[in-house]
Structure formats: C-alpha cells, structure tokens
Amino acid sequence: MRWMIKIACITSLCVLLAGCGNRLSEIKDAVSGINSAAETAASAVGRDVHAIRAIAIDYKDTSFTVNDLFKTILRDVRWDYDAEKSELHVRGTWQAPLFSEQQWDDTMKKQLAETGVVKIKCTIKDDKIDSALTNVTLIFNDETILKMNGEDALHHLYDTYLQK
Numbered sequence: 001m002r003w004m005i006k007i008a009c010i011t012s013l014c015v016l017l018a019g020c021g022n023r024l025s026e027i028k029d030a031v032s033g034i035n036s037a038a039e040t041a042a043s044a045v046g047r048d049v050h051a052i053r054a055i056a057i058d059y060k061d062t063s064f065t066v067n068d069l070f071k072t073i074l075r076d077v078r079w080d081y082d083a084e085k086s087e088l089h090v091r092g093t094w095q096a097p098l099f100s101e102q103q104w105d106d107t108m109k110k111q112l113a114e115t116g117v118v119k120i121k122c123t124i125k126d127d128k129i130d131s132a133l134t135n136v137t138l139i140f141n142d143e144t145i146l147k148m149n150g151e152d153a154l155h156h157l158y159d160t161y162l163q164k
Helices: 001-043 048-053 067-072 107-115 148-162
Strands: 055-060 062-065 075-082 087-093 118-124 128-138 141-150
Touching: 048 067, 048 075, 055 148, 062 067, 062 107, 067 075, 067 087, 067 148, 087 107, 107 128, 128 148
Parallel strands: none
Antiparallel strands: 055 062, 075 087, 087 118, 118 128, 128 141
C-alpha cells in the first residue's frame, strides 16, 4: 500500500513538473524578448545622438552639456537625431520651473506634470545649437498650449536649466 502512495505522489509530481516545463520555456522566451527589445532600443540611440548630447554649452558663465540641459529640465526624455537635416528632436514630460512665467494654478501644474508633453527641435551647426532654428512646443490634451521659437526659446531653456 505504501508503494502505491509513493507511486501516486511521484506521478503527480511528474505531471506538475511537466506542466512547469512549458511555463518555464514561455518565461525564458518572454525574458529573451524583453532583452532583445532593450538592445534594439539602446542601439536606436545612435552614435550621432550620443555625440550631440555631449556638445558643451557655455551660457552666463556656466558650462553644461546638451544632455545635462534636457535631462534636468524635462522628465522621461527621448532623443532622436535626423543627420540629414542636422536636427535634434527631444521629447519629454513637462516639469517646473519650465515656463514658470505662465500663470498656471496648482491643478494645471499637476496635470502638466502628469501628461504635458514638451517637444523641442534644435538644429545643430558646427557642434552648436543654432538658436534661430530652435522650436519648443508644450502639448496638453493633444493641443498646443505654448509655442516658442528662435533665440528666445533656446535662452528660455538655458535659463530654466540655471534655475534648477
């Protein structure tokens, strides 16, 4: 009788483990897919973007990089560089004190911090941001609520960086 119980237990355990084998294989495939997606995303930020992000900026007796600028004034920063047009496209989530001169109440600031998207387009010439060709757009609820262009836009970004 004992040997029948042992056989029943071993058989049950084998059935359970056989089912886990398929699940383990699925988990391995999922992890492999995540790793592959991460590697693809990392390679999507090409050498051009890394070189652009390292460009030094000297403004009002302060030195910082393009990377420092955007990583400081925005959250969830995403980069794209169009080498044919020499355009850097930066997208991130709004955070204070960007556009602090606007008379937004605390509720609006909270909503912007959650869903406000800032899109910045800069043209790079001779390893510098061309201030005349800089565009900054703030989008909230799929509507453009603020747009700045040119030197004023770029200096506003720099001044915001210096405030932080």
